[in-house]
Each structure stands twice: as structure tokens, then as C-alpha cells.
Amino acid sequence: MKIAIAGAGAMGSKFGWHLKKAGNDVILIDTWDRNIAAVRENGVVARVKNEEIAEKMPIYSPSEIDEQKENVDLLIVFTKSMQLENMLNSLKPIISKDTYVLCLLNGLGHEDVLAKFVTRDHIIMGVTMWASMMTAPGHITFANENGNVEIQCLDPKGKDETKEIVKILSDAELNACYSENVMYSIWRKACVNGVVNALCALLGANCKEFGHTKEADELTRNIVQEFADVAQYEGVNLDRSEVIQHVESLFDTPHYPSMYQDLVQNNRPTEIDYIDGAVWRKGLKHSVPTPYCAFITRLIHAKEDILKVK
Ligand SMILES: NC(=O)C1=CN([C@@H]2O[C@H](COP(=O)(O)OP(=O)(O)OC[C@H]3O[C@@H](n4cnc5c(N)ncnc54)[C@H](OP(=O)(O)O)[C@@H]3O)[C@@H](O)[C@H]2O)C=CC1
Numbered sequence: 001m002k003i004a005i006a007g008a009g010a011m012g013s014k015f016g017w018h019l020k021k022a023g024n025d026v027i028l029i030d031t032w033d034r035n036i037a038a039v040r041e042n043g044v045v046a047r048v049k050n051e052e053i054a055e056k057m058p059i060y061s062p063s064e065i066d067e068q069k070e071n072v073d074l075l076i077v078f079t080k081s082m083q084l085e086n087m088l089n090s091l092k093p094i095i096s097k098d099t100y101v102l103c104l105l106n107g108l109g110h111e112d113v114l115a116k117f118v119t120r121d122h123i124i125m126g127v128t129m130w131a132s133m134m135t136a137p138g139h140i141t142f143a144n145e146n147g148n149v150e151i152q153c154l155d156p157k158g159k160d161e162t163k164e165i166v167k168i169l170s171d172a173e174l175n176a177c178y179s180e181n182v183m184y185s186i187w188r189k190a191c192v193n194g195v196v197n198a199l200c201a202l203l204g205a206n207c208k209e210f211g212h213t214k215e216a217d218e219l220t221r222n223i224v225q226e227f228a229d230v231a232q233y234e235g236v237n238l239d240r241s242e243v244i245q246h247v248e249s250l251f252d253t254p255h256y257p258s259m260y261q262d263l264v265q266n267n268r269p270t271e272i273d274y275i276d277g278a279v280w281r282k283g284l285k286h287s288v289p290t291p292y293c294a295f296i297t298r299l300i301h302a303k304e305d306i307l308k309v310k
């Protein structure tokens, strides 16, 4: 199976590294010139338990993707949410009617973007609890050892092929399973990000520092409540106490969520409009009040302005 990974940041590089190491035919696609140069020279260098292990694989910029390149069987997208549509537009030459697109981005609503490029029976949605950090171009550090991946094809017609992809991911030590209700899992993961990503970026804290504050429980409850109130109108019934427990399971991890990495470490725009901001927008559409999500979204945008993100 020919696999392309679009977005070779912390997560795309991690998945590419694992899949290549397991013997798959993998290419990476990324827009960051220094990253492309570093991977071309040394491969993707992963720090695993104090050891650096490099995996060499081809990497291209989207402008190098043309009709000359072979179609891919599986395209895993790992851009930031706001980069997804542009990336897919530039990859049209390698997307055929047989290409499966697997989306593991954080955030809500990405299936609507994918539907502009492939049919529903080739859209595989998913979530991952793996975590990774880019420490320099071409260099990543794995942030946990107990992640997983849950995926489901949006149309049952694609179930068998999706199960084959589950096996490929698991054989690459990415601990994957087929989900029977991936939209539930996507909303559940959005709750995690809606709490820890946004609040850690605002407070300048990691999950453990935030989780050990006196305010953490009350903030978590209120944010999850708003996500659950809105999710109902989108056909997803979240089990609030189970979701709160799931969010709180991160409170002992000294990990800086990806939104902290974007905003505080790299002064880059955040995905807030696809997480708390998406719930605020959907809440307005369904007349559901979401004061926490609205306030958090505005604060993140204010901090983006103060830090002059680019
Ligand atoms: N990191 C994590 O632990 C997790 C992340 N996710 C999700 O996965 C998706 C991808 O996230 P992630 O891999 O963290 O994203 P990254 O920010 O690491 O990479 C995304 C893109 O950003 C650019 N980039 C990254 N760092 C820099 C930098 N310092 N300077 C300039 N450009 C840079 C690159 O392309 P370009 O130049 O085109 O911007 C890259 O392809 C997101 O939806 C995220 O929420 C999900 C689970 C965990």
C-alpha cells in the first residue's frame, strides 16, 4: 500500500516514522522548507527513550506534487486544521477515486472539507491519543508511550479496507482499532482539547500544572457541559461524567498540548476556531449558550494578537 502523509509536523512525522520503520512505502508532504531540507538530509529523527533513531523517507513540498507522481492508496492528513483544504487542493494529482483519506486532526468539522475531495466511502475519520513534539526541523520527541488510534469509515462500504488500515497502523505499533462510533470519539477528544489545549495555552502551563490547580475541576465541568449541550444537536450524546474523567486522565501528564506549542513556543496561529470556537459557532446556530467557549476563543485570539502570530 502506497501511503502519503500530508503535514510532516510533530504528528505526521511520528506516524511516518512508525509506518516506514514497519516496512511500508511512505512519502511525506510538507510546506516548511527547513523541515523538508532536514528530512532530506537525515530522515525523520525521533527521540525515543533517550535514543535518537532516524528513518529515511521521501519528502516533497505540495508544489512538487504533480501528475508525474503515482496515486496513493492511503493519504493520512496531519496538517493544522486551517491548512487542510489548501493542502488537499495541492494534492489532487495523487488522489484518485480509489484513494482513502484518513483524518486524525484535532477539532470538529473536517469531514465536510474531505467530502470536497473524496466520496464518503473513502473518508476515514479518527482520533489519536498519541502525542508528539517537534524539537527542531526533522526532529521529533514522542510525548507518551500509551497512545492509541480509533478510526471508522463514514460509509459502511469502506469498512473492510478501513480494517486493513487498522492492521497496518497496529503493525507499526500505533495501537489502532476500528471504532463503531467515531463521531462520539471525535467530540470526546474535542472536549480534551477544548479544556487542556486552550487553558494550557492561556495559562502557560502543562496538563499537570493546570490539572493540579483548584480551578481545574470546575473549569473542566463547565466546558464539557457546553460541548455536550451542543453535541446533542449534532446527533452525538456525550456521557458527561465519562468524558470529564477522560479529560482528567491527562492531569498527571507533564505534556504541553499542541496549542501551547503553537502559540507559546512557536508564536503560530492556533486551532481554537475548530475546537472551542466551533462549539461557540454551532451553539449560536442551535441557540445554545456557550459562554465559556466564547470567552476562551476570544482570549486565545487576543493572545494571538499580542504575540503577533504568523
Ligand atoms: N502534537 C500533538 O501531540 C498532537 C497533535 N494533534 C493534531 O494533529 C494535527 C497536526 O498537529 P502537529 O503535528 O502538532 O502540528 P505541527 O505544528 O507540528 O505541524 C503542522 C505544520 O506546521 C508547520 N510547522 C510546525 N512547526 C513549525 C515551526 N516551528 N515553524 C514553522 N512551521 C512549522 C509545518 O508546516 P507549515 O509550514 O505548512 O505550517 C507542519 O507541517 C493538528 O490537528 C493537531 O491538533 C493530535 C494529537 C496530538
Ligand SMILES: CC(C)(CO)C(=O)C(=O)O
Residues within 6 Å of the ligand: 106, 129, 130, 131, 132, 192, 193, 196, 197, 255, 256, 257, 258, 259
Ligand atoms: C496530546 C493531546 C491529547 C493533549 O491535549 C492533544 O491532542 C494535543 O496536544 O493536541
